[in-house]
Amino acid sequence: MNCPHCKQNLSENHFDMHVQGCWRQERLRILKELQESLCFCGSRKTPRQTFCRKHYALLPANMRSALYSKFGEGYEQAYVAARKHFEPANER
């Protein structure tokens, strides 16, 4: 089984504890990125906004509105979903 966050291969008895720890780290990283003025792509963005204009414009409406969720109330999940949405474009 692989950790969905760091992709590390884990034995079954360590899985839950590891994934919880990794998700906590991931949430801290997501919160920090929200407060910073750089989008994950390196473009400038407004602090407290998730993405730069270009990336925000690429999101479907339902994903944009999900990013208005409060941190701890769905924001992190919305962030992860949005990043997944960008992934295929990055690989091309």
Ligand SMILES: [Zn+2]
């Ligand atoms: Zn992990």
Ligand SMILES: [Zn+2]
């Ligand atoms: Zn961007």
